[in-house]
Amino acid sequence: MQPTDNDITLNEDKAQVEALFGKQSLAQFEEEQQARSDSFFDTQAAQILADIRKNQKKKSKLYSIGSFRQLAIAASFIIFIAATFIFIQSKQQNEIAKISIEEIPSEEIDNYLVSNDWVNELDWENTTLKEALPIEALSNAFIKDSNKNEKN
Amino acid sequence: MQSDQALIIEFQASAHKEAPYTILLKRHQQKVYYQIKRMVTNHMDADDIAQQVWIKVWNKLDGFKMESEFTTWIFRIAYNETINFLQKQQKTGDHNLSDELIDYEQAASSTDHPKSSQIQITLETAIQQLPEKQRFVFMLRYFEEMNYEKIASITGTTVGGAKANYHQAIKKMEEIVKRA
Numbered sequence: 001m002q003p004t005d006n007d008i009t010l011n012e013d014k015a016q017v018e019a020l021f022g023k024q025s026l027a028q029f030e031e032e033q034q035a036r037s038d039s040f041f042d043t044q045a046a047q048i049l050a051d052i053r054k055n056q057k058k059k060s061k062l063y064s065i066g067s068f069r070q071l072a073i074a075a076s077f078i079i080f081i082a083a084t085f086i087f088i089q090s091k092q093q094n095e096i097a098k099i100s101i102e103e104i105p106s107e108e109i110d111n112y113l114v115s116n117d118w119v120n121e122l123d124w125e126n127t128t129l130k131e132a133l134p135i136e137a138l139s140n141a142f143i144k145d146s147n148k149n150e151k152n
Numbered sequence: 153m154q155s156d157q158a159l160i161i162e163f164q165a166s167a168h169k170e171a172p173y174t175i176l177l178k179r180h181q182q183k184v185y186y187q188i189k190r191m192v193t194n195h196m197d198a199d200d201i202a203q204q205v206w207i208k209v210w211n212k213l214d215g216f217k218m219e220s221e222f223t224t225w226i227f228r229i230a231y232n233e234t235i236n237f238l239q240k241q242q243k244t245g246d247h248n249l250s251d252e253l254i255d256y257e258q259a260a261s262s263t264d265h266p267k268s269s270q271i272q273i274t275l276e277t278a279i280q281q282l283p284e285k286q287r288f289v290f291m292l293r294y295f296e297e298m299n300y301e302k303i304a305s306i307t308g309t310t311v312g313g314a315k316a317n318y319h320q321a322i323k324k325m326e327e328i329v330k331r332a
Contacts, residue, residue: 013293013294016322017294020326021278021325025272025275033186033190034189041178041185044185049170051203052170055207
């Protein structure tokens with residue numbers, strides 16, 4: 001098999017360093033890096049897997065706390081919206097209650113009465129009844145007074 | 153033997169992710185570890201970084217789109233984790249060059265092949281004096297025999313940039329040898 005361009009340049013690159021330090025020194029350096037017992041990598045793999053399992057458990061715990069937190073945020077948001085709605089409603093009702101009859105323009109009252117004839121009639125009847133009562137009372141008082149005068 | 157791609161598809165599609173992941177882990181674990189070890193010198197640090205790398209692989213493998221080889225992707229994670237570790241060390245001042253050289257000497261005395269010559273010490277000094285990116289590129293090219301396209305993808309640079317990094321590394325080491 002013919003060497004590729006990469007093989008040629010790789011050999012050239014390696015030769016530059018080997019010319020400085022010698023192949024043996026570089027090989028010894030590498031040997032020092034790899035000075036690990038046979039069981040080292042098995043222990044390391046077991047440790048990594050144990051760490052991952054531990055993290056997974058932590059994550060699932062965090063997830064349940066996270067979902068509770070999300071629910072709490074959603075609940076407080078709904079409570080806030082509801083409280084704001086109630087507050088605005090009560091404020092509006094108070095404002096309506098505060099409006100006195102003098103503040104309502106007469107045109108509005110007329111319009112209301114025109115569009116609600118039955119109310120107009122009802123009011124009229126009530127007013128008539130109310131006004132009739134004092135006249136009756138007055139006439140009774142007048143009769144009593146005239147009877148007294150006749151006796152005298 | 154299942155290919156990396158088949159194992160990744162199995163991982164992404166299945167609820168039982170551990171089986172394909174374990175095969176991938178055992179297949180690439182040593183190469184990843186050695187590359188990290190070449191960068192940080194201390195075995196315990198290398199072990200910690202390697203574990204972080206593999207946990208990241210687990211977390212991100214679902215989103216891996218197979219636009220590059222799995223080895224390129226995993227070495228890129230290893231590159232980022234190692235550079236972050238070294239930069240943190242520099243910021244906190246936990247580790248300096250002389251510490252690294254002491255680590256080397258301790259490691260050498262603990263092996264069956266004690267440092268035999270001055271040139272061995274010079275090599276290790278030279279490697280440790282290289283900027284992190286140049287050191288990473290040098291290790292990938294010389295020891296992993298990777299092509300520049302792959303090195304460029306791993307280190308997030310262009311092919312020209314990767315080549316320049318390698319040759320700058322050689323130049324710096326040459327200067328150190330001349331001074332020694």
